Amino acid sequence: MSSKRIADYGMIDRSVPLEFSWDGQGQSGYQGDTLASALLANGHSIIGRSFKYHRPRGVMSAGTEESGAMVTVGKDEGSKTRRDPNVKATTQELFAGLTATGQNAWPNVRMDFGAVSGLFGRFFAAGFYYKTFMGVPPFESFSKGTGIWMQYEKIIRRAAGLGESSRLPDADHYEHGHLHCDVLVVGAGPAGMHAALSAAQAGLEVILTEQDFELGGDWLNQGDTAQHKKRVDLIKELEKVGVRIMTRTTTFGLYDYGVAGLLERVTDHLSKPSEHLPRQRFWTLRAQHTILATGAMERQFAFGNNDRPGVMNAHAARTYLNRYGVLCGQNAVVATTNDGAYTVASDLAQAGAQVKVLDTRSDVDGAVLDRARKNNIDVLLSSTAMQTLGRNNVMGVEIANRAVGGGDWRAAGREQCDLLLVSAGWSPVVNLASHRGERPVWDAVEGCFVLPENLNDPITVAGSAAGVWSDTACVSSGRAAGKAAAKAIELALAGKKPRKKTAKKVDAKAAAKAEHLYEVKVAGRKLKGFVDPQHDVTCEDVRLAHREGFVSVEHLKRYTTLGMATDQGKMGNIIGLALMAEALGREIPEVGTTTFRPPYTPISVGALAGRSFGAHFRPLRRTAMHDWNLEHGAKMMEVGLWQRPWYFPQGGEGISEAYVRETIVVRESVGLCDVTSLGKIAVQGPDSAKFLNRVYTNAFAKLAPGKARYGIMLRDDGMVMDDGTTWCLGEGEYFMTTTTAHAAKVMVWLEELLQTRWPELKVHVSSVSEQWAGCAIAGPKSRAVLEKVLANSDEISNDHCPFMGVIESTLENGVPCRIARISFSGEMAYEMYVPSDYAASMMDSLWVAAQSFDGCLYGLETLGALRIEKGHVTGAELDGRVTIEDAGLGGMASTKKSYIGNVLRKRPAMQAEGRPQLVGIFPKNKDNKFKAGALLHAVDANVGDPNCMGDGWVTGVTHSPTIGHWIGVGFLAGGYKAWEGKTLICADPVRQGDVEVEVVSPHMVDPSGNRMKG
């Protein structure tokens, strides 16, 4: 293959030369080149190495179907990467500074030591690795099961494969977006452009997507100046009628109800893109109607060494000549089964190449032959390519011929050439309709799969995607599709269905006469013909699969890897089916076709992630005093989506020192804690009390204004759902707080109850979690702090606001607030809420006051320590398996009223004495430590018995500054009374080992509650 750039050809801009790098060497191309065209222009023939055998591969096509020129583009840049493996050089737009390297080769694709594996190619047939290394002697004796396979796999993966991803983070960023239109037109060839124009002229909003960077499709390959002008005018017309044109945009998938997935490559063609631009945009488009003008792909047929560099789709050579000004060879042989390739042959001959055509047919239209002869093209009828000659490049071709009218192929001499072009007809690109579950039907005349006339979705197929081949027919087909889309939308708006089209009549005579070539076989010759060059799948592999009992095309695909990975059946699907059909003695449609799946072409993982990565992987939720907490030294932690203060270190304190200090200060003076994340729900309406009384286990019907009450909610099955307090603000006005973890769940639950069980109740529940910012003021000095910050300090007196009292008041600075005297810490404590925009000012006021009592700020760690000392439950205990009795709160279950969960909580199993119940836990040796998550079991338990599940578990631990050693809470079968005075083992085999513990009441500090009520 001796490709070169030639003058006066192509649409490239020769005034803009572009320097780029290939395997470390400087190269040049022009604006408008693809990487493939530029490499060909620079005379490169070996661009890649094959997957398994490391055979040299060159450019085989000019589009997305490329199976040979797979390269790695970009490189690692410092601590980040722009390296992208498995890029098809045929679709990579050239830009100045582009860096490309060969892959799956060492030291490079031109001289690859890995090619030694090709010598053993006869052993590496389909299934070789599985049959050899998985459970087959002698290898199975080395190890067991998959263990040995795991070792082999590493070596195999190193030896075979495609390109390698970088392990560094992606240097680029990606965007997601949504689009809406009336009509989506996929593909901007002659049919697509006219379909878009026609639909837009009918008054519809149209989006036209094109994966290429130019509009025109096959028009770009024809080298026709007059047509070029028409194309430019048509683009102007499309813009004029408001068609949104999206080039460099692949419609990679179609989904339910008019949803399409689009990938727009924004900067993949730019030398120095702005840092603000995303590399790619992943669009979700919703259209009322979709027109598929996705074109067709030229097919090859299999023959000996048909993967050698220099073998190419016939029309690809025309594309390189007329679009990129590259003559792919000086001495070309065109092996064809149809008239189309004669146009290619003529164009090459006119550009100065020696051309010979091998036509499988014995009877060819005289006009076609006349044109060939005028261009000095030799034509051999009843002939074809049997095998390529050469080593790393095509040096010639062995020809096969047969008797006029058919018969077996036989060797018929050799012909020197440096380019072998192959055309076995065209296959419409039906992938997108296949995504929608449409099964293509076999067109025996054309030898390809086409879509049925009537599709289930509002989709119209136009142009060569519909099996329409000539330019003029494609234009007409496009126009008709645009009008059909308009009509379909009109009918849909009117609630009518479009009339079904009459299925095309099969031309039985033509079908019977049609002869299609899938493989050239010559008796007595062993030919290594490739069906899917990307995966090194040969014709023999398909036959082997058949011999081994594979009959389903889907199984064939998985066994041989035919049509998998980035190829997705583009190159060898039909040949594979044909060979399988032949082996099975069936017709191709009886074998079926594989179902194409999205994406049509590969999508980078970054594009799938969009902006959901790093800090924005999930939305961060900050309390209204988040910055205030940070300014005051908070170390934060994530609690669900919330960012909450963990602890407030002083000096060089770590968490262990900080929380102990904070706990002591709260017990002895006062501490402030951000509790904004608690769920807050406004319960309003005349029936609110009745509603609350049905939701909570304890009595709420008579909760008076100015009072709060702690409440437990059960699920229907009687298990505890959540706990919290509800404050009565006035007649029909309540303020409910929930745990942070269950805020949304409780809100949804209350809505559900009102909507489905008690629609007659006049109650509205509204989340006010974001409206109110909250601070817990806990400790013996808490009231004194509030006295300092309230405009009227009398309002917080014990008379005005006793334990479980509620007031609505005003801070010194005029900010309104609501306060309840409730305690999670066991100390005298209050929760104060202000409208969120005043959170920082509330904290400023409280902090000044708290400091005057040597108070502290505290975070979740201290909150946990205080509540464990007190034996209060949280989400760690209320995990959905716990009854109200288990949690030690059975006294709150009313016997005088009905409420959610009331009946099912009384099931015998729920009331069984041996159920795990909340207990406090002390280590026997007070110097010992134990951890949450550990299991509890009796000293004499038979832990070796697989049925021994232990007697309980630990849910929370802390080092208690008040008690002076580690303490914990957990659940234990039978509860405190069953284990009083006994020693248990706290088993934590992975982390801590065994620790002897004893069980105490969960209320380990101030069990009488005097401190909080005082």
Add this chain to the structure above:
Amino acid sequence: MAASKQIQVERQSALHGHYEAGLFGLQADREQSAAIVLQEVLNLSLWQVAAWPDTYKSVATKISKAYGSKKPLGPNKSASNAGGSVLRVEPLKFWVIGDTPANKGKDAIAVDEAVWVDQSHSRTQLRITGEHAVTLLNQFLPLDLRESQFAVGDVASSALHHVGVTLWRSQEGYELFIPRGFALALWEVLIEGAAQYGYEVI
């Protein structure tokens, strides 16, 4: 009960300390008007009015009239006048924006017809205008915001970066109401997304 006293401190929005006015992104160094203009509307006044199944028609009629609409608002529609705006955000629920309940909205509705709850601090209001305002919104919202589908006055509930938001197209632009706790996170993704077109924060 609370002693009435003048509030002596200013409200501090969720974006306080993170909101910087100026030109940013792609067009920041060019002499062009920004493709996207972002503005936080401070001191939001937002009251939710929730009617009952037997009063919602009456409430819709009265509250719509109070804010300039002769006809009762349908779901996801709004009305505005000099006194403020009302958005019908749910079949039974309305948002009164830019007005206080003491004014005509509340005056018009009987106590037993609806309940009112203050949500003024629960949302951060962002106003988005400019040539690429819809493009930016559609980077996150799956809503059909084409002119023919989402006109001035329309309201929608949707999800932006997994967070439930309310979008209202006012005379001034696209008004986005974001739950306060998520406002900064969503502001960050919005300005990151806007940078590719160039944006101005005013």
